[in-house]
Amino acid sequence: MLLELVGDHRNVHMVEDDGDRKWSYFPKTEIEKAREGRLMEVVDERLEGRADEKQVTTMVHVALWCV
16 A cells, blocks of 8 residues: 555556556565666655655565565
8 A cells, every 4th residue: 555655556456568467566676676776756646846865665574574
């Protein structure tokens, strides 16, 4: 639930990739972004960059520990 709050995405959704449809698992995306130090890229776009990076990082880490 925390991941959905941060990124405004459902945890699992269908995506198109080169004409193929496949499932995208949002926590996997979050883990990759966390490792790369790019968590702010997954924050809900409606916030227009007005999210506190430290709070986002804390929320995502807590959410990933729960997963």
